[in-house]
Amino acid sequence: xxxxxxxxxxxxxxxxxxxxxxxxxxxxxxxxxxxxxxxxxxxxxxxxxxxxxxxxxxxxxxxxxxxxxxxxxxxxxxxxxxxxxxxxxxxxxxxxxxxxxxxxxxxxxxxxxxxxxxxxxxxxxxxxxxxxxxxxxxxxxxxxxxxxxxxxxxxxxxxxxxxxxxxxxxxxxxxxxxxxxxxxxxxxxxxxxxxxxxxxxxxxxxxxxxxxxxxxxxxxxxxxxxxxxxxxxxxxxxxxxxxxxxxxxxxxxxxxxxxxxxxxxxxxxxxxxxxxxx
Numbered sequence: 001x002x003x004x005x006x007x008x009x010x011x012x013x014x015x016x017x018x019x020x021x022x023x024x025x026x027x028x029x030x031x032x033x034x035x036x037x038x039x040x041x042x043x044x045x046x047x048x049x050x051x052x053x054x055x056x057x058x059x060x061x062x063x064x065x066x067x068x069x070x071x072x073x074x075x076x077x078x079x080x081x082x083x084x085x086x087x088x089x090x091x092x093x094x095x096x097x098x099x100x101x102x103x104x105x106x107x108x109x110x111x112x113x114x115x116x117x118x119x120x121x122x123x124x125x126x127x128x129x130x131x132x133x134x135x136x137x138x139x140x141x142x143x144x145x146x147x148x149x150x151x152x153x154x155x156x157x158x159x160x161x162x163x164x165x166x167x168x169x170x171x172x173x174x175x176x177x178x179x180x181x182x183x184x185x186x187x188x189x190x191x192x193x194x195x196x197x198x199x200x201x202x203x204x205x206x207x208x209x210x211x212x213x214x215x216x217x218x219x220x221x222x223x224x225x226x227x228x229x230x231x232x233x234x235x236x237x238x239x240x241x242x243x244x245x246x247x248x249x250x251x252x253x254x255x256x257x258x259x260x261x262x263x264x265x266x267x268x269x270x271x272x273x274x275x276x277x278x
Contacts, residue, residue: 017220020088021051025249025276027084027097033269035101037109041247041259042153043078045184045217049151049242052223054085058149063091063117070119070135072150074128075182076110083107086117126159128152129179133169136177136237147176149227155187158196163208169237170209177237178227179210183217184246188260205239217242249276 024047032040053071060068073082080100086092092107092115099105106115110123120131132150139146156162169177181201185192198204202212213229215222226240246260247253250272264272 017051017055017224020055020085021048021220022276023088024051024081024084026273027087028080029250029264029269029272029276031080031083031097031100033264033266034098036263037101038259038261038263039077039080039109040250040262040264041186041253041256042075042182042184043081044248044250044253045244045246046075046078046151046182047081047248048218048220049180049182049223049244050081050085052220052227053149053151054089056224057227059146060089060117067144067146069146070132070139070148072120072122072128072132072135072148073111073118074122074125074131074150074156075153076123076125076128078153078182079109079111082111082118086115089117091117125153125156126161128156129162129165129169132177132179133165133172133174136169136174137172139176140174145176147178149178149180151180151182153187154181154183154185154192154198154201155195157181157198157201157204158192166205166208166210173235174237175230175234179205179237179239180227181239181241182244183241184244186246186255186257186260188257190257202239202241205241209236211236211238212241213238214241214243217244218248251275 028043100107111118113121132148135148213226253259
């Protein structure tokens with residue numbers, strides 16, 4: 001029988017951000033094994049970022065509130081981490097999460113905005129930051145203090161469309177826009193530096209007029225501090241470079257490119273759960 005993550009009835013047993021991150025990782029393992037799909041390493045690397053956002057940073061009391069902060073999961077293939085957070089907030093239920101990758105489900109391998117708590121459908125890499133820039137500009141035009149957060153992969157920084165949005169946001173001084181780079185150093189078929197090396201990535205964003213912060217992407221205190229900080233400058237967008245480990249929490253997945261696509265077998269699943277659920 002598959003190990004099940006804590007349900008909505010007992011999710012408050014551990015109200016800490018670390019507890020939320022653990023529940024997110026268990027959900028990633030449980031549902032990816034049940035569905036027999038991959039993208040496990042990518043989802044595990046962002047679990048702490050998602051925990052910081054949904055557990056502390058995002059101002060969203062109701063996913064239908066027009067004045068809520070917006071979140072764009074541009075790295076759409078890691079969305080299983082977001083589904084876990086949405087369940088933890090009570091916006092979707094266990095049955096919805098357990099329908100992941102099933103027939104006629106809204107919980108597919110990429111986000112669908114028809115699902116409560118999902119603001120934008122994504123999956124075409126390099127496009128999410130343009131959605132975020134539009135959401136930030138719309139907030140300004142409507143006189144709202146809401147912010148827009150966009151989680152991108154380091155591989156997405158290979159996309160020209162992303163840099164168009166970087167320039168647009170700086171030109172329009174979208175200080176309410178926050179980009180978060182999941183800097184795990186890997187992409188579908190190789191290590192990012194061997195495909196297109198953009199290091200030091202923070203200097204490239206700074207050259208376009210962005211405020212930059214480099215943090216340990218698994219340090220919840222660093223993440224919440226950087227993401228919550230509006231900064232002294234109200235005239236520039238912000239990027240948080242989160243240095244992460246691909247497959248974080250499961251030793252045999254960490255730093256291994258094969259776990260971008262590969263599903264787990266039963267033995268691998270049991271070992272992964274044992275490591276995360278300590």
